[in-house]
Amino acid sequence: MPYSHLDESNRHKSFQLPGSRPHYNPDRPGQVEHICLDLTLDIPNQSFAGSCTIQLNPVRSGIESLTLDAVNLNIQGVEIDGISHEFNYDGELLHIPVKLDVVAGKLLKVVINYGVDKPQRGLYFIQPDAHYPDKPTQVWTQGEDEDSRFWFPCFDYPGQLATSEIKVRVPEDFIAVSNGELVGTETVGTDKIYHWLQQEIHPTYLMTLAVGRFAEIADSWNGKPVTYYVEKGREEQAKLSMGKTPRMIEFFSEKFGYPYPFPKYAQVCVDDFIFGGMENTSTTLLTDRCLLDERASLDNFNTESLVAHELAHQWFGDLVVIKHWSHAWIKEGMASYCEVLWTEHEYDKDEAAYYLLGEAQSYLSEDSDRYRRPIVTNIYREAIELYDRHIYEKGACVYHMIRTELGDELFNRFVHTFVKDNAHKTVETIDLLRAIDKSTGRNLAFLFDQYVYRGGHPDFKVAYSWDGDSKLAKLTVTQTQAKEGLHTLTNDLFDLKIPIGFGYVKDGVVDVKVTKIRVYEKEQVLYFPLETKPDFISFDVGNNYLKTVTLEYPLPELKAQLKSDPDPISRIYATEAIAKKGNLEAVKALTECLKTEEFWAVRLEAAQQLATIKLDTAVTNLVAEIGDEDAFVRRAIVEELGKLKTPETYAAIKQLVAAGDESYYVEATACRALGGMTTASLKDKQEEVINLLTEVLNTRAGWNEVVRAGAIGGLSKMTDSPTALNTILEYVKPGVPQPLRLPSIRALGAISQGQSETNLTTIVEKLAELSRESFFLTQVSVVGALSQMATVKAIGVLQGLATQSPDGRVKRMADEGVQKVQQKIGSDVAVKQLREELEEVKKTNQELKSRLENLEAKSQPVTT
Numbered sequence: 123m124p125y126s127h128l129d130e131s132n133r134h135k136s137f138q139l140p141g142s143r144p145h146y147n148p149d150r151p152g153q154v155e156h157i158c159l160d161l162t163l164d165i166p167n168q169s170f171a172g173s174c175t176i177q178l179n180p181v182r183s184g185i186e187s188l189t190l191d192a193v194n195l196n197i198q199g200v201e202i203d204g205i206s207h208e209f210n211y212d213g214e215l216l217h218i219p220v221k222l223d224v225v226a227g228k229l230l231k232v233v234i235n236y237g238v239d240k241p242q243r244g245l246y247f248i249q250p251d252a253h254y255p256d257k258p259t260q261v262w263t264q265g266e267d268e269d270s271r272f273w274f275p276c277f278d279y280p281g282q283l284a285t286s287e288i289k290v291r292v293p294e295d296f297i298a299v300s301n302g303e304l305v306g307t308e309t310v311g312t313d314k315i316y317h318w319l320q321q322e323i324h325p326t327y328l329m330t331l332a333v334g335r336f337a338e339i340a341d342s343w344n345g346k347p348v349t350y351y352v353e354k355g356r357e358e359q360a361k362l363s364m365g366k367t368p369r370m371i372e373f374f375s376e377k378f379g380y381p382y383p384f385p386k387y388a389q390v391c392v393d394d395f396i397f398g399g400m401e402n403t404s405t406t407l408l409t410d411r412c413l414l415d416e417r418a419s420l421d422n423f424n425t426e427s428l429v430a431h432e433l434a435h436q437w438f439g440d441l442v443v444i445k446h447w448s449h450a451w452i453k454e455g456m457a458s459y460c461e462v463l464w465t466e467h468e469y470d471k472d473e474a475a476y477y478l479l480g481e482a483q484s485y486l487s488e489d490s491d492r493y494r495r496p497i498v499t500n501i502y503r504e505a506i507e508l509y510d511r512h513i514y515e516k517g518a519c520v521y522h523m524i525r526t527e528l529g530d531e532l533f534n535r536f537v538h539t540f541v542k543d544n545a546h547k548t549v550e551t552i553d554l555l556r557a558i559d560k561s562t563g564r565n566l567a568f569l570f571d572q573y574v575y576r577g578g579h580p581d582f583k584v585a586y587s588w589d590g591d592s593k594l595a596k597l598t599v600t601q602t603q604a605k606e607g608l609h610t611l612t613n614d615l616f617d618l619k620i621p622i623g624f625g626y627v628k629d630g631v632v633d634v635k636v637t638k639i640r641v642y643e644k645e646q647v648l649y650f651p652l653e654t655k656p657d658f659i660s661f662d663v664g665n666n667y668l669k670t671v672t673l674e675y676p677l678p679e680l681k682a683q684l685k686s687d688p689d690p691i692s693r694i695y696a697t698e699a700i701a702k703k704g705n706l707e708a709v710k711a712l713t714e715c716l717k718t719e720e721f722w723a724v725r726l727e728a729a730q731q732l733a734t735i736k737l738d739t740a741v742t743n744l745v746a747e748i749g750d751e752d753a754f755v756r757r758a759i760v761e762e763l764g765k766l767k768t769p770e771t772y773a774a775i776k777q778l779v780a781a782g783d784e785s786y787y788v789e790a791t792a793c794r795a796l797g798g799m800t801t802a803s804l805k806d807k808q809e810e811v812i813n814l815l816t817e818v819l820n821t822r823a824g825w826n827e828v829v830r831a832g833a834i835g836g837l838s839k840m841t842d843s844p845t846a847l848n849t850i851l852e853y854v855k856p857g858v859p860q861p862l863r864l865p866s867i868r869a870l871g872a873i874s875q876g877q878s879e880t881n882l883t884t885i886v887e888k889l890a891e892l893s894r895e896s897f898f899l900t901q902v903s904v905v906g907a908l909s910q911m912a913t914v915k916a917i918g919v920l921q922g923l924a925t926q927s928p929d930g931r932v933k934r935m936a937d938e939g940v941q942k943v944q945q946k947i948g949s950d951v952a953v954k955q956l957r958e959e960l961e962e963v964k965k966t967n968q969e970l971k972s973r974l975e976n977l978e979a980k981s982q983p984v985t986t
């Protein structure tokens with residue numbers, strides 16, 4: 123099919139970029155039973171050497187060759203069963219013609235001696251340098267998805283499960299951590315050999331090694347070691363950030379009906395990590411940026427969620443392994459849903475409901491702004507492209523809908539069955555349906571068809587009115603995502619049984635009468651005969667289905683819902699519908715909610731909605747609540763006030779920036795907001811704001827540079843200020859702490875938008891220079907900046923990254939960045955540019971022709 127920007131409905135961009143194709147696991151010559159790596163690290167020279175031994179059980183007789191994945195390794199020799207073998211190696215695949223008679227079931231021992239010099243992927247050496255003299259010395263690996271082949275030869279796909287063993291020799295002041303249990307250490311001269319053995323089978327992408335001069339903090343669960351490794355001096359932060367791990371192991375062991383399956387659980391916090399976390403079997407690696415200090419722990423729950431997520435993978439991902447990347451949602455969706463389950467267990471149901479709403483909103487924005495795709499697909503360029511909000515956040519929502527359909531008891535039974543039946547095996551999506559059928563008798567294929575195997579979700583519009591004469595509640599439910607004339611149940615309509623609640627409030631007691639209706643048409647008008655008029659209406663009681671919903675109810679019902687609906691998500695939808703009324707009555711209702719609502723999340727949403735009402739009292743009332751006791755609510759209010767840009771809001775935020783806040787994030791948000799306020803009537807405040815933000819940059823270095831990054835964010839909004847631009851340029855220099863440097867690089871995109879042509883050139887040149895740094899996160903920031911620019915100059919740099927970056931994620935973001943820039947500058951400019959380029963080519967062509975003619979003239983044989 124030809125590549126197209128848009129899918130068949132012409133409303134969503136396509137997930138598939140040019141070069142996408144179907145992917146399958148390869149044929150296998152046999153079952154890998156055991157992998158043993160014996161390596162010696164030469165840390166100063168960023169190299170290592172040793173051997174990889176693979177025990178292979180041939181699946182059929184007469185196999186004549188083996189082909190292994192092995193990228194950029196120096197292969198020194200290959201032996202099979204002790205006999206030296208010739209091999210062909212092209213830098214990507216190691217091809218070994220087998221000289222022996224291969225007999226099915228008779229183990230082959232393949233030994234490959236090899237080394238690697240300055241590996242580009244797979245295994246990473248982190249060291250101090252001239253710009254960062256305090257950077258720790260560490261070695262760590264990252265296998266997922268197909269990078270293990272960069273550090274050892276292997277059959278590198280998740281369908282092959284084997285036991286594994288790593289012997290590694292390091293200088294004796296280093297600690298080496300790997301999968302499974304430590305079976306021994308040995309000191310040899312000034313070196314130490316660590317010997318780790320993983321006796322439970324797992325795929326190559328989960329094999330790991332982490333080496334550093336770590337502090338080791340010992341904890342335990344049920345007699346098994348639970349260990350946190352961090353750089354020395356960060357022990358307190360380790361406990362604050364990971365200390366709940368044993369309780370989480372207890373919780374998930376019970377939730378999955380399967381005790382934690384490995385001999386230990388280690389978490390190693392490493393520097394410059396290229397993911398948030400990676401669930402290597404029994405040894406999770408985490409970015410050291412997740413380590414919290416006291417003040418950050420006030421309103422950062424990301425670390426707790428990250429710890430829960432990676433731990434949940436020990437069951438969903440490591441014990442039960444996906445057979446192919448196209449089914450990665452099975453593990454990523456569940457690990458993300460486990461963040462919700464943990465929130466419910468540790469805090470309460472309301473917190474969990476709001477967490478899930480956040481997951482849904484995250485998916486919804488990808489769906490509307492980036493692309494729509496089925497959760498399961500094997501069509502892509504690189505598997506890493508699949509690791510998006512469809513498999514994480516939408517996947518979590520799908521698990522929640524499975525739970526909703528089954529109820530808690532049967533859901534637990536299904537999960538227990540799935541884990542027990544598939545432990546130490548590989549799975550595909552169909553195995554979930556099989557486990558649901560086996561354990562509960564339910565067939566949820568309809569749900570998977572609608573939410574997993576095809577893209578999208580229902581967008582509901584719900585209108586309500588009451589007919590007092592005939593005592594009928596009239597509900598009109600429209601699926602607005604379905605296009606007129608085109609829709610079918612196999613295309614864009616959804617067919618679900620949605621619970622509708624009629625709420626009655628009497629003497630402070632709330633009673634919700636629930637009835638289920640089947641929603642399956644583009645528009646359905648439903649009449650409910652009721653004895654008395656309900657106080658409020660609740661569509662999708664519990665809000666368990668992944669959807670968007672717009673409520674068109676009369677204001678009194680919405681107000682009653684905001685006050686009395688026991689479901690916080692319904693109250694949140696009510697705030698939105700109330701704000702749409704846009705009148706003084708709406709301001710009053712939302713202000714009251716902001717003052718009296720007990721659940722912070724509803725206050726937060728009420729604040730955001732209040733800010734959308736274009737009335738002065740709305741602004742005044744919002745300013746009055748800037749000191750809300752909850753840091754998340756304060757953050758939201760500050761962000762909204764920043765958009766309103768009146769002398770009143772300016773004064774409030776300026777005061778907050780100057781005085782600071784208990785929360786790093788509130789302070790950062792205030793800095794960001796203030797920078798965005800100096801337009802229109804507040805234009806004259808620009809110098810004052812620049813001075814204030816510069817002061818913040820000079821004095822508020824600290825945890826993960828959250829506050830100073832906020833100041834940079836503020837400056838980046840002053841798009842017509844050369845001073846702001848020059849300040850930001852100071853912070854993209856090497857030597858600036860990474861957590862500040864990376865957002866500064868990204869900020870060049872935002873600030874570019876009103877700059878002069880000369881400054882624009884400076885920015886693009888700076889980004890082009892930075893794009894040559896190989897560090898993944900720098901490249902991501904560069905792409906982030908360029909993608910926000912509205913100049914053709916940005917396109918060339920993006921295209922360079924799209925073709926040259928070794929990272930599939932950067933390639934993809936750069937390709938999407940080109941599309942974004944093109945959209946911004948509009949087709950006119952693009953055509954103009956093409957025309958100019960064509961002229962340029964013509965000119966060059968002409969010059970070349972002339973030169974060629976000259977040369978020909980000169981080379982005429984001279985006749986004498």
Ligand SMILES: [Zn+2]
Binds near residue numbers: 431435453454457
């Ligand atoms: Zn994950």
